Amino acid sequence: MNPLLIEAIGRCNPDEPLTPGDPRWCNFDPARGTNLHDRIARRLRGAEAEKKFSHIALAGHRGCGKSTELARVMDSARAEGYLPLYAVVNEQADPNEIGFGDLFLLMLRLLDEAFANEPGLKPLPLKSVKIVTDWFQEVTRVEEKEVERIIAFSGEAALGGNTPLGKLLSGLSLLRKTTGSQREQVKEAVEKYPDQLRQNLNLLLGEARKIAAKAYPRGLIFILDNLDRYPPEMVSDAVLTNADLLTDIAAHTIFVLPISLLYNPPGETVEDRYEPETLPMLPVYPRGNSYAIQEKSIQSLLNAIYLRVDKSLFADSSIAVRLAHLSGGCPRDLLRLLKESLLESNQAIDERAVNRAASLVRGEMARKLTLRHYALLARTHLENAINPDEDGRFLLYRRAALEYEAERWIGVHPLLWETAEFKSALEAARRERGDAVLLTA
Secondary structure (H helix, E strand, O other), X not given: OOHHHHHHHOOOOOOOXXXXXXXXXXXXXXXXXXXXXXXXXHHHHXXXXXXXXXXXXXXXXXXXXXXXXXXXXXXXXXXXXXXXXXXXXXXXXXXXXXXXXXXXXXXXXXXXXXXXXXXXXXXXXXXXXXXXXXXXXXXXXXXXXXXXXXXXXXXXXXXXXXXXXXXXHHHHHHHOOOOOHHHHHHHHHHHOOHHHHHHHHHHHHHHHHHHHOOOOOOEEEEEEEOHHHOOHHHHHHHHHOOHHHHXXXXXXXXXXXXXXXXXXXXXXXXXXXXEEEEOOEOOOOOOOOOOOXXXXXXXXXXHHHHOOOOHHHEOOHHHHHHHHHHOOOOHHHHHHHHHHHHHOOOOOEOHHHXXXXXXXXXXXXXXXXXXXXXXXXXHHHHHOOOOOOHHHHHHHHOOOEEEEOOOOEEEEOHHHHHOHHXXXXXXXXXXXXXXXXXXXX
16 A cells, blocks of 8 residues: 555544644635634724623534634734633533533633643632632532542543532543543532622632733633533523523633524524634635536645645546535535545545445435435425424535625535435426426535
8 A cells, every 4th residue: 555645644644623723734714715813812802992801603514624723813813912711621621511510620620720720820829719619519519539549540631620619620620521420419419609700700710800901911711612512402401592601701701603503493592692603615616607616625625635644645637626525615525525435545545445435425324314315315405495494404414505705695515415315306306396407416
């Protein structure tokens, strides 16, 4: 096997967000039609001009590049005098369940860790820390010995400072990951007093701003990433139903939500509770014209490909173009297709390897779809819009339907065009409309 192919496989991890300065990073802003990084910066400055805090709900499909964009936000924010406090929620909290109490526990842990370990910052005042620590011990009734036992038993490096509060919060968060009775007991105890949770966090944030005023004069930003990995209904309950609590936090906040919550959410609407921002996919085909390709988007995706895989490893340049189109403009799907193509290749990526890669990724997507879903996708393909009901939200969540460009239109993932189910549903939909020409994807 060509050793260059092996090296390229290691550069195509679809789950790896890129940090600023990574040579593989590409600027997708012109193709997307929006500049998320600048928009968030302006929101923060606008809130500060009004002496308020900005509470942003960032929505986008899983795999559209939100974590990479947030890394850019954090890098520039720190340079401009903010202290960003970042967490990958599904890794640092319970990966199966999330509630508003878990979010407060996590933010308190981030705060405790920063002021215990950040160079140039003093620890939070013991008096205020003790108030918060005593409250948590009182309501949860988790003893210090139990905290030490669960931390030692977990084998995990606890997020949080090596303080009584940091240890307690880490222990409570670890208990939330267990399957025992204490899992729900901790949740119920913490969420029983929502106002006190908010007061505890704001108490420590007030102290934190005083300590950090010189090093970080513009304040703190909580960035809670990967909330979109949880079921939309669960996120809605945690973040939207309890928006009054979260938007009263005395710091800038960014919550990453599933894009399906922008479409007729089960409870509160995002735009009524937060400042919404979206990160669309790169439109690989024009709105209303599925035969053509969008050169600007395809070229941006080709740049991303060639920063990972040398052009000489493609049997023909048209093969890389096909990979870009099949991705639907989703960076994660592009890397998945690219990695699978490399795994199927011996000397160079050829048409057979790409066909096999597309079949594998398409199969994973199609397994979750029913004939009813295909009928909805056919209408979406013709109308560039989607009904914001439960089925519509499901298709967006699963990336079968994709949101494009700042003015928002919806398209069907190109991987699904070649399925017999989609072709049949599209033909039926066009007959219903009385169209004479049938699309053969």
